[in-house]
Amino acid sequence: MADKMPDTKDMPAEGEFAALMEASLAERGGEISVGDRITGPVIAVTDTTIVVDTGTKLDGVADKAEFLDENGALTLAEGETVTLYVVSLRGDEVVLSKALTGQGGAEALRAAYEAGLPVEGKVTASRKGGFDVDILHRRAFCPVSQIDVAFTETPESHVGQTYSFAITTFERDGKNIVVSRRKLQEQERAESELRFLESVSPGDIIPGVVARFAAFGAFVEVAPGLEGLVHLSELSWSRCEKAEDAVSLGQAVTVKVLSFDRDKKGRPRISLSIKQAGPDPWDSVGEHFNVGEKVEGKVVRLADFGAFVEIAPGIEGLIHVSELSHTRRIAKPGDVVSAGQAVTVAIKDIDLAKRRISLSLKEAAGDPWEKVPETFALDSTVEGVVENRQQYGLFVNLAPGVTGLLPASKLRDALEPAAYDKVKPGDTVSVIVSEIDAEKRKITLGPVGGTKEREIRDGGGKRERERESDDWKRYVKKEKASQAASGGFGLLGDKLQEAMARKKK
Incomplete structure (x- = not known):
């Protein structure tokens, strides 16, 4: 039995069907038309599409490939808000896209121009006043001022890039097309x-x-x-x-x-x-740093009065110029450290209220005077380098940061005093360690070959040396008293007169 043919008597004509479809779309989707800009959340992601809530009874659908990065990873997720354009109305489906792409020819470009729909184009060349842009296999021109909202210093950087453009001019059936990226x-x-x-x-x-x-x-x-x-x-x-x-x-x-x-x-x-x-690093300074400890840091800047050192991100301390060296007097910080240099410093003081940390480079290096009594024994002979000469003696450097004084009053005790008269800064000399006052950072030196050195060589002890010195002083005092009483030369004078008498005979 032949299939029953549908009764077309009650079916609408073709024109009536289109009108009914348009009315249905209007009822379900509101006033959505090609070229509209839609902003809404992603409500679903399928294998090939992205479904977007358009705010109407119709959902929008976009090609998932438009949202993949160069590694094929999806650049958005459900719940994120996107802004897309309506590129077509297909049945009861709203087709969305970032921009018009593909092969649409002049008519597609005209439709995009009239609807204000962005088109995708590739910048192919830079020329005077702007750029050549390939859009749907047609050449368009983009003025240099319209390629970016920011000033373009290097036009060549845009060549080869693919952007979305707005068509601002469409004339002569597509033979004169001007586009703007900046407008979008x-x-x-x-x-x-x-x-x-x-x-x-x-x-x-x-x-x-x-x-x-x-x-x-x-x-x-x-x-x-x-x-x-x-x-x-x-x-x-x-x-x-x-x-x-x-x-x-x-x-x-x-x-x-x-x-x-x-x-x-x-x-x-x-x-x-x-x-x-992020958190303020000064809020945790008290937890991470303590007075007296040594820390690593980097010199960040120099000033006349010292050097600033960063000991943690955002935490700087000051090494005062007086804390830069034990070994020498520093006129300017640049003589010891430089910006960018890594240093080890000791924390001298922390003032959280004022956000100040005092640091010391010399304390981190150690005080050379701490071991002076162990290193330099009394009455020992040591070598040093003459630092300078003053009228009251020679300053002799015995070790880094340790300088002693050889008083001028002791130079006459040397076996060869003239030898010390000839030394100059930089010369090496041998000296005797006479006295040490580590607390006051003072070392008194004596000349090698002086009275004490000869007594040490002859085996005399300290007490014996002091006794002989006192005897000599008493002897000189006695001689002076004898001379005053006799009105003559005293014992030495008598002996001298006797010698002269013998000579006359």
């Missing part, structure tokens, strides 16, 4: 700015990506097309001379919103801070 960027930035201002307040901590550098800091993208400035002083708790020292391009960062307003042209001006988005 500004539109995107305006929408991002609106959403940003509605959802973010000063003091909020938000994510961002380092977009570009400036002499005074780094610009961080906090929303599509919307950037804020992180000043050099807000990049890191550590001191940095340029933004590249603290962050890198494309780096994901967390920032704190300090403020936002508008410049004279009405453009958004957002101030951000990376360092304030």
